[in-house]
Amino acid sequence: MVCDKNGIFHSFDFSPANVHDVNYLHDIKENFENCLLIGDRGYISKELQLDLFNYSKINLSVPMRKNQHDFVEFSKTKSKIRKRIELRSNREYH
Template identity: 45%
Template sequence: MSNLEASYKLILIELRKIAEFENMYFKPIKPKLSDIELISLMILAEFKSIDSEHQLLRDINGFEIASRIERSVYNRRKRKLFPFMEEIRMKMVEKFNEFETFFVVDSMPLEVCKISRSSRSKICKETDYAISNKGFCASQNLHFYGYKLHAVCSINSVFSSVDLSPASVHDIHYLQDIKMQLSDCVILADKGYLSSTIS
């Protein structure tokens, strides 16, 4: 058994402890590969930094599961399983961070295009809640057009929350949001999160 296959089996064993069901949503024809097995395969790809489905399917050639999935089916089911993966991720985070008392919060700019092109940009303009805008990153002294990526991480490097906001949202407003998620803990942050009204 290869290291890759051993890693896959270990991930599958741990996921079966967390997940309530083998299959997460109704399918008229029972698939050869259960949803929990497919999620294990997706986690394996992330763990091994395999970002190509072609490469992943080449690497698992010879596994017991190799004949039970093809690339187009893998992609389609992967998209449908996203909300269920998020539930599993949250259960894993709760398990890993159960006794954690220190968390780090920070944000970074995600530039969609240069500010000079922002008026012509059509990226994510279809829906109101996803519209990007102009913001400022003090640590890089940078005006940018796009979004901000906010993350909360434990001292042991387990991300408990990752969110996107328009670039103009100040870090303090995100801090108000995570106050609802975290309690009885110390949150470490840079001076961009300092506020006399939030303690």
């Protein structure tokens, strides 16, 4: 699911539970460009981040795991946006 910072849906996809969400990013790079995507830790991948940026100028921002080398705290602003979107999506599906 892709929403803007106000929680308005722009794109979504249904897939079986055994399909990882990261597969959806291949479709996103075809349909979006020059934007910021905030994802969860399941999207941590330097290769994926570079591919999205090089192909569509999409900046994929993902919070680091605390045990990662060179750990940097995730931006509070991005965390607030992500929380707003998570709350909105939870309301839509329950």
